[in-house]
Amino acid sequence: MNLSLENRTYVIMGVANKRSIAWGIARSLSNAGARLVFTYAGERFEKNVRDLAESLERSDSLVIPCDVTDDEQIKEAFGRIKEEVGVIHGVAHCIAFANVEELKGEYLNTTRDGFLLAHNISSYSLTAVAKEARQLMTEGGSIMTMTYLGGERVVNNYNVMGVAKASLDASMKYLANDLGKDGIRVNAISAGPIRTLAAKGVGDFNSILKDIEERAPLRRTTTTEEVGDTALFLMSDLSRGLTGEMLHIDSGFHILG
Ligand code: N5H
Numbered sequence: 001m002n003l004s005l006e007n008r009t010y011v012i013m014g015v016a017n018k019r020s021i022a023w024g025i026a027r028s029l030s031n032a033g034a035r036l037v038f039t040y041a042g043e044r045f046e047k048n049v050r051d052l053a054e055s056l057e058r059s060d061s062l063v064i065p066c067d068v069t070d071d072e073q074i075k076e077a078f079g080r081i082k083e084e085v086g087v088i089h090g091v092a093h094c095i096a097f098a099n100v101e102e103l104k105g106e107y108l109n110t111t112r113d114g115f116l117l118a119h120n121i122s123s124y125s126l127t128a129v130a131k132e133a134r135q136l137m138t139e140g141g142s143i144m145t146m147t148y149l150g151g152e153r154v155v156n157n158y159n160v161m162g163v164a165k166a167s168l169d170a171s172m173k174y175l176a177n178d179l180g181k182d183g184i185r186v187n188a189i190s191a192g193p194i195r196t197l198a199a200k201g202v203g204d205f206n207s208i209l210k211d212i213e214e215r216a217p218l219r220r221t222t223t224t225e226e227v228g229d230t231a232l233f234l235m236s237d238l239s240r241g242l243t244g245e246m247l248h249i250d251s252g253f254h255i256l257g
Pocket of ligand 1: 150155157
């Protein structure tokens with residue numbers, strides 16, 4: 001039993017640029033010998049993702065569009081993956097969205113549309129993706145998603161995204177229960193704050209990071225490499241007994257009161 005992912009294929013959803021957590025995951029899996037399939041949402045990110053995929057040592061990555069708000073696109077994307085690579089061994093779901101104006105001030109002001117949008121993209125998409133991925137995971141495997149502490153307790157400004165992450169966390173567990181009989185494990189990584197594109201425009205991000213450097217048990221902030229290497233563990237057979245679990249990769253910040 002080892003960390004090698006030779007002869008395995010993984011779908012990575014949610015690379016926006018080189019700072020993306022999804023890209024940290026891609027590098028760790030690729031270094032372990034995996035073949036990768038990248039999905040992106042919207043033409044805006046296509047070139048970034050293609051350029052990044054080409055920078056990997058293996059030249060057989062697949063890059064395809066997949067807007068997770070559209071069931072047809074998810075079906076089409078996994079249909080193409082089936083045609084081109086056949087069996088897959090895992091999916092890294094690194095997708096979230098909320099209206100930026102609802103990520104500050106009082107949660108109370110969340111609109112119905114904003115609530116549904118955040119839940120649609122950030123939570124329901126895992127279920128919709130797992131349903132299609134299951135059909136290609138005939139040898140079993142591992143599905144993982146990204147969550148954040150703000151789904152477990154109140155973190156200022158996280159607001160509707162926190163409520164969506166709570167829903168995502170519960171979905172992860174129900175999916176783990178459904179898919180366990182097919183040898184498919186479902187887990188989540190709860191990462192500490194990382195300066196990604198999604199974090200851009202978040203007021204006070206510097207002071208959030210500074211607080212972590214001062215107080216987290218490891219006295220440093222989380223890197224995409226740390227998340228990537230944990231994803232490698234989750235995708236490998238070393239984690240074969242682990243499902244329905246949330247791993248905090250956050251320098252231990254979550255244990256603080
Ligand atoms: C407590 C905080 C800070 C406040 C909340 C931040 C929430 C961020 C997550 C979502 C995904 C950000 C988001 O949807 C921003 C969009 O409205 C605008 N941005 C975009 O459209 C960019 C271009 C694309 C790439 O973004 C997406 N999502 O497609 C939490 C922080 C301390 C930690 C953090 C930043 C958590 C997290 O969930 O990412």
